[in-house]
Amino acid sequence: MRILIVLLAVLVTPLGPAAELRQPLPAGYAIVGVRVVVAPGDVIESATVVIRDGLIAAIGSDIGVPADVRVLEFERAEEQPPLTLYAGLIEPYLPLEVERADEPPPPGRHALIHPDFSFDARHWPTEKVEAHRRAGFTTALIAPETGLLRGRSLLANLGEGGLAANLLREDVAQYAHFNERAPGGVYPQSLMGSVTLFRQTLMDARWQVAARASWQRNPAQARPQWIAGIDALAPVLDGTQALVFVADDTQDSLRILDHVPADLRLVLLGHGAEYQRLGDFGRKPLHILPLDFPSAPDVKDENDRDVSLEDLRHWKRAPENPARLVEAGFPVLLTAWKQSSPTELLAAVGKAIEQGLDADRALAMLTTAPAEWLGIADRAGRIQAGFMANLVLVEGELFDKEAAIREVWVDGQRFELAKIEPPEVDPAGTWALTLSFSGMGEIEGELILSGPPSRMEGTMTVMGNETAVSEARVSGKQLQLRMQGGQGSSSINMEIEGDRARGTGTSPFGEFSVRARRTSGPGDEEVSS
Numbered sequence: 001m002r003i004l005i006v007l008l009a010v011l012v013t014p015l016g017p018a019a020e021l022r023q024p025l026p027a028g029y030a031i032v033g034v035r036v037v038v039a040p041g042d043v044i045e046s047a048t049v050v051i052r053d054g055l056i057a058a059i060g061s062d063i064g065v066p067a068d069v070r071v072l073e074f075e076r077a078e079e080q081p082p083l084t085l086y087a088g089l090i091e092p093y094l095p096l097e098v099e100r101a102d103e104p105p106p107p108g109r110h111a112l113i114h115p116d117f118s119f120d121a122r123h124w125p126t127e128k129v130e131a132h133r134r135a136g137f138t139t140a141l142i143a144p145e146t147g148l149l150r151g152r153s154l155l156a157n158l159g160e161g162g163l164a165a166n167l168l169r170e171d172v173a174q175y176a177h178f179n180e181r182a183p184g185g186v187y188p189q190s191l192m193g194s195v196t197l198f199r200q201t202l203m204d205a206r207w208q209v210a211a212r213a214s215w216q217r218n219p220a221q222a223r224p225q226w227i228a229g230i231d232a233l234a235p236v237l238d239g240t241q242a243l244v245f246v247a248d249d250t251q252d253s254l255r256i257l258d259h260v261p262a263d264l265r266l267v268l269l270g271h272g273a274e275y276q277r278l279g280d281f282g283r284k285p286l287h288i289l290p291l292d293f294p295s296a297p298d299v300k301d302e303n304d305r306d307v308s309l310e311d312l313r314h315w316k317r318a319p320e321n322p323a324r325l326v327e328a329g330f331p332v333l334l335t336a337w338k339q340s341s342p343t344e345l346l347a348a349v350g351k352a353i354e355q356g357l358d359a360d361r362a363l364a365m366l367t368t369a370p371a372e373w374l375g376i377a378d379r380a381g382r383i384q385a386g387f388m389a390n391l392v393l394v395e396g397e398l399f400d401k402e403a404a405i406r407e408v409w410v411d412g413q414r415f416e417l418a419k420i421e422p423p424e425v426d427p428a429g430t431w432a433l434t435l436s437f438s439g440m441g442e443i444e445g446e447l448i449l450s451g452p453p454s455r456m457e458g459t460m461t462v463m464g465n466e467t468a469v470s471e472a473r474v475s476g477k478q479l480q481l482r483m484q485g486g487q488g489s490s491s492i493n494m495e496i497e498g499d500r501a502r503g504t505g506t507s508p509f510g511e512f513s514v515r516a517r518r519t520s521g522p523g524d525e526e527v528s529s
Contacts, residue, residue: 088138088390117151
């Protein structure tokens with residue numbers, strides 16, 4: 001009997017402290033007193049946004065705050081830029097390399113032809129999702145990037161929980177690329193061969209759809225031969241699904257326009273040099289544009305001054321490309337594809353704005369326009385009651401050089417990228433850094449910061465290479481830095497205590513820990529150890 005009592009006590013006792021400490025989730029949130037960009041060109045200077053069950057329940061400057069929600073009201077120092085809330089950005093092309101099975105293709109179908117491919121839960125790209133979310137993206141069109149005819153994309157939000165929690169639509173668009181060659185030296189091994197294979201596949205698919213439909217109407221006739229998988233091209237052929245074609249350069253764009261039938265819903269995934277021959281485009285398909293503008297030629301060393309006039313001209317004009325396409329009447333979306341990190345896209349958009357692209361049009365290219373193209377304009381791309389609570393909270397304005405993304409919301413789930421608090425420390429001065437990389441040991445460096453905490457500038461020198469600090473923020477006792485070097489972007493977050501600091505960082509070479517000691521103040525006065 002005693003054993004039975006003990007067993008019953010175990011079964012009814014909570015399994016651990018988590019069951020006792022678990023707190024009920026709030027019924028929703030109210031973000032209060034922030035500047036809200038409802039849609040491009042539509043701004044409320046001070047508004048409240050109420051979120052419930054993953055949706056925007058209400059928005060306005062004079063709405064009440066429900067009693068059962070958690071209120072988020074951000075304290076701001078007078079010199080800090082205002083907080084602005086935007087609709088979550090939509091990525092129209094997030095490519096994934098697909099590992100193809102080693103088995104031979106079905107009879108009658110080439111190994112480069114995969115129009116029937118679809119993603120499933122195994123393909124969920126956790127790291128890419130997190131990287132895009134840090135850049136302000138809340139939704140993405142995930143596309144295959146292997147093969148001549150590559151298969152179908154899917155549309156998903158970029159929250160936690162994998163594909164099961166985030167899927168919005170399957171089979172959104174079909175993808176193709178002429179610059180594909182067959183492995184093992186078999187056909188095709190040339191551009192001409194790849195173009196021919198593409199055209200033949202379209203003709204086979206068109207014939208198969210018509211022949212099978214005819215046989216269904218009249219089974220007495222001979223049953224047509226069937227090629228597995230190419231029926232997936234039927235929505236492309238009847239115009240209900242887009243065919244997104246990757247173009248490597250301007251000549252490739254013109255080639256695609258020549259060989260893709262005009263009755264198909266062609267979308268060109270661009271290359272950034274379209275401006276060179278816009279007058280030769282016979283039609284104006286939707287363009288998804290990367291903004292990987294070339295870096296300025298390095299002419300400090302005499303040995304590096306052999307730069308062609310063509311390269312110089314492209315360096316000068318590439319940031320004009322989006323504005324030139326818009327001016328010529330092309331519909332345009334923007335993508336973070338080809339950036340070394342998705343977080344670099346907003347700075348590139350800023351360059352395009354400086355070269356003539358309208359700022360509201362640029363915002364539309366990342367919000368309302370992709371929502372319209374993807375068929376989700378009734379639930380995404382704007383901050384509106386009934387829409388998904390996909391939001392980006394920015395310190396400043398999205399495309400400003402000094403702007404910083406502080407929070408991202410996906411389906412009402414809050415991701416705090418950096419705390420938003422008035423500065424409690426002044427990190428100005430010179431800091432000796434020690435960076436510790438796993439497997440690489442310790443690397444010494446130096447950080448020099450100047451200016452007030454709200455508008456800091458500086459440089460970081462590591463292994464003799466000096467890099468300008470592109471972003472320096474102080475929130476509470478946290479110092480948040482971002483640098484853009486030739487190899488890509490790096491970031492450091494440090495907690496400051498007096499003249500000492502510790503934290504972590506990321507770089508193109510991996511993650512690292514960092515510790516720092518201030519060696520002199522802003523006026524070059526030496527700091528005692």
